[in-house]
Amino acid sequence: MPFETALTKALGIRVPVVQGGMQWVGYAEMAAAVSNAGGLGILTSLTQPRPDDLRIEIQKTRRMTQKPFGVNLTVLPTISPPPYGEYAQVIIDEGIKIVETAGLVKDYVAKFKAAGCIVLHKCTTIRHSLSAIKMGVDFLSIDGFECAGHVGEHDVPNFVLLNRAREQLRKEDGSLVPYIASGGMANGNSLAAALSLGACGINMGTRFMATVEAPIHHNIKQSIVDATEDDTDLLMRRWTNTARFYRNSVTKAAAKVERESTSGKFEEIADYVSGKRGRQVFLNGDPDYGVWTAGICMGLIHDIPTCEELLKRIETEARDAVMQQAAMFKEDSKL
Ligand code: NAD
Incomplete structure (x- = not known):
């Protein structure tokens, strides 16, 4: 029986797993492989040298998968600032309906929403998440301190951050804003734990780098497998x-x-x-x-599977973990 969560329903995917935007990794090969395997693949805008190259990459991805995929736009300090507005316009003009945003993206979120996109926004704090809700994002991607790349300045890991999200992430009418867990996620037990903490799915980056289809050199995939959580x-x-x-x-x-x-x-x-x-x-x-x-979940990565193998395994592991928890209560009731 497949998972059905707010994420799978809204995005039209089978497995509640998003492949987050990754600079120099989020090419068509990566996004299409994840989407074909039942998750949500994401292209990274700024990995393309110019906005027109993003247009070509989106069209290439469409030829590689019939399944939904998204595009990431991240606005953070850069050595040579790119034309963010032009990348955003390509996303809209190409009819992309799922966008992952991060950083200072208020104006772009308004444009994506006006164009009918579903926006997943990455945040490392509850305060920023509440601002993002006011901007009108549809999903929060709660990025714990375990994550790779930009961890923010508050250093709150996901055991507390997700639980705080469950308490706090509401719209003005009191309804819960759906969120996914990002940072430290690498297997089906991560997914089961995230669901227990109120999330409707997970975001993985580093774990997808160590897959057959990730368009990076094999030595780097092996370095991830060989690394531990201390590296x-x-x-x-x-x-x-x-x-x-x-x-x-x-x-x-x-x-x-x-x-x-x-x-x-x-x-x-x-x-x-x-x-x-x-x-x-x-x-x-x-x-x-x-x-x-790279994230500290490297300590949980021990092989280089295909995206299909990985997502199937995650589904099975997560289901087993949830069932084991449920079984504990059945045992209790016999006492
Ligand atoms: P870059 O070569 O421009 O900069 C290298 C690093 O230095 C980045 O982490 C950047 O944020 C930081 N930096 C640059 N100027 C800075 C300044 N004046 N003060 C403080 N920090 C500064 O970055 P890049 O690798 O070419 O990536 C382009 C942009 O995409 C960066 O902003 C980067 O952070 C961001 N990024 C996006 C993703 C994604 O998934 N979309 C992932 C990682 C990084």
Whole structure:
């Protein structure tokens, strides 16, 4: 029996799992594989060099899957600010109906909603989630401190953050705003736990990087499998833009600069954390070439399955976990 949650119903997907936007990973190959496997695949706008390339990538994805997929638009500090408005316009013009947003996106959310899109918005705090509800987003993607990339500045992990979401995320009329759990999610037990904490699905990034179809070098997938939950570093707190990366020689050097720099200028660390350099990691397979984001759920990733195998396994594991919990109550009632 398939899961039926607010997420699966609204998005028209079988498994309540979203593949979150990932810079330099969210190409057509990734999104289509996840959508074909029954989850929601997502293209990452800024991974495309120009807005017109995003248009081509959306059309390519449509040729690779008949299933629903979405597009991510993230607005955070960048070394060379891209034309965000033009990317947003391509998303609308191409008739995309599911958008994942993150960062300072108020104006774009209004445009996506006017165009009839379902908007999933990523937030690392309850305060930001409440603002996002006022912006009119449809789903919150609650991003716990375990996550890869931009963890926010409050460091609240999902055991508390999701539970707070369950208490707080309501519209003015008192109705609950649906949310999914993002950060630390890697298997069916993650999904079962998230459902217990009031979520209607999960978002996974790092777990999807270690799949057959992820369009990144095999060495990086293997590095994720070989890593543990202890193998990440946090950088850029000094500039209120904290992000979690796979720990390597570059993150260690960057952390030293961040700690010891007397100027406090971002430029001192820019070359270490540059996305252009990090992108090469996924192409050349050298995990030490630059920084690349990964979550602490690496400790839960032990293989490189296809997306189909992964999502089937997650469905089975989650169902087993929920059934085991229910069985405990049956046992109790016999006492
Ligand atoms: P980039 O090369 O422009 O910057 C590298 C890192 O430094 C990023 O984390 C960025 O946020 C940060 N940064 C840049 N200028 C900064 C400043 N003045 N102060 C503080 N921090 C600063 O980034 P990129 O890898 O080319 O990515 C482009 C954008 O997409 C960035 O904003 C990045 O954070 C964001 N991103 C998006 C996703 C996604 O899923 N859509 C994932 C990761 C990052």
